[in-house]
Amino acid sequence: MEGKQVLLTGGAGGLGLGVTPAVVRQGAKVTIPYRNEASIERLKQQLSPSEFESIRFVSVDLSKESAIAQLVEDMGRVDVLIHLVGGFSMGQLIDYSYEDWKKDFQLNLDTTFLVCKHSLRSMINSGYGRIVTVGSKGAVQPMGGLASYCASKAGVVALTQAIAEEVKDYDNITANCVLPSIIDTPTNREAMGSDQADQWIKPESLAAGICYLASEAAKDVRGATLPVYGQL
Numbered sequence: 001m002e003g004k005q006v007l008l009t010g011g012a013g014g015l016g017l018g019v020t021p022a023v024v025r026q027g028a029k030v031t032i033p034y035r036n037e038a039s040i041e042r043l044k045q046q047l048s049p050s051e052f053e054s055i056r057f058v059s060v061d062l063s064k065e066s067a068i069a070q071l072v073e074d075m076g077r078v079d080v081l082i083h084l085v086g087g088f089s090m091g092q093l094i095d096y097s098y099e100d101w102k103k104d105f106q107l108n109l110d111t112t113f114l115v116c117k118h119s120l121r122s123m124i125n126s127g128y129g130r131i132v133t134v135g136s137k138g139a140v141q142p143m144g145g146l147a148s149y150c151a152s153k154a155g156v157v158a159l160t161q162a163i164a165e166e167v168k169d170y171d172n173i174t175a176n177c178v179l180p181s182i183i184d185t186p187t188n189r190e191a192m193g194s195d196q197a198d199q200w201i202k203p204e205s206l207a208a209g210i211c212y213l214a215s216e217a218a219k220d221v222r223g224a225t226l227p228v229y230g231q232l
């Protein structure tokens with residue numbers, strides 16, 4: 001990714017703690033849209049001062065299409081989109097509110113649609129692009145108590161594969177998706193304790209798969225769903 005313009009959403013989140021350093025260390029020009037200043041401070045601890053200085057942080061709410069359009073325009077060009085934004089909440093379907101269902105779809109699927117749409121326009125203009133989205137093991141092996149999460153992540157997988165089909169005629173534009181199981185993030189440790197954490201996927205391990213799919217070398221890998229389950 002040397003010299004590539006990379007739009008790295010969610011780059012200051014839990015998974016971003018592993019993915020952002022890996023992408024920066026490849027010599028990419030990284031832009032991270034953020035909402036929460038505190039998560040940037042946490043990310044700073046994972047980077048050298050010069051690595052941190054090399055990142056452009058922009059305050060953008062990725063649920064707003066006009067803000068995304070502006071972000072992409074300001075970047076001038078998006079060579080690589082790595083879309084980490086997403087999240088989950090639990091609840092039995094009969095108790096789940098329609099409001100929460102819509103929130104999950106907005107966070108997981110709508111942001112993916114919007115960020116892919118505007119990044120892809122730029123990629124088609126330049127003739128080069130790599131899109132890497134994040135699904136979940138639950139997208140292909142759905143679990144009870146997580147219906148809206150699994151359904152919205154299944155949507156992310158289908159959307160990514162549809163994009164891969166749509167750009168098949170472009171020589172050097174690809175779209176692929178990674179499917180993590182449980183990731184070893186500070187939030188998961190806080191929520192579930194650390195007893196099982198050695199079995200969870202390290203952000204650095206996912207970063208290796210993401211960086212491969214985002215690389216020039218992965219030109220012929222299209223519409224893939226890469227399971228990164230570890231021993232889970």
Ligand SMILES: NC(=O)c1ccc[n+]([C@@H]2O[C@H](COP(=O)([O-])OP(=O)(O)OC[C@H]3O[C@@H](n4cnc5c(N)ncnc54)[C@H](OP(=O)(O)O)[C@@H]3O)[C@@H](O)[C@H]2O)c1
Pocket residue numbers: 009010011012013014015016033034035036039060061062063084085086087088107111134135136137180181182183184185187188
């Ligand atoms: N953690 C897991 O075990 C696990 C398992 C399978 C799949 N995944 C997937 O992996 C990805 C990363 O997960 P994670 O654990 O790193 O989540 P996370 O720690 O919650 O990070 C998500 C990031 O997205 C940002 N974000 C959310 N909504 C946004 C918006 N509207 N505009 C701009 N930024 C926004 C958050 O920023 P703020 O902090 O400012 O809100 C945060 O930095 C997600 O897609 C998740 O579904 C995670």
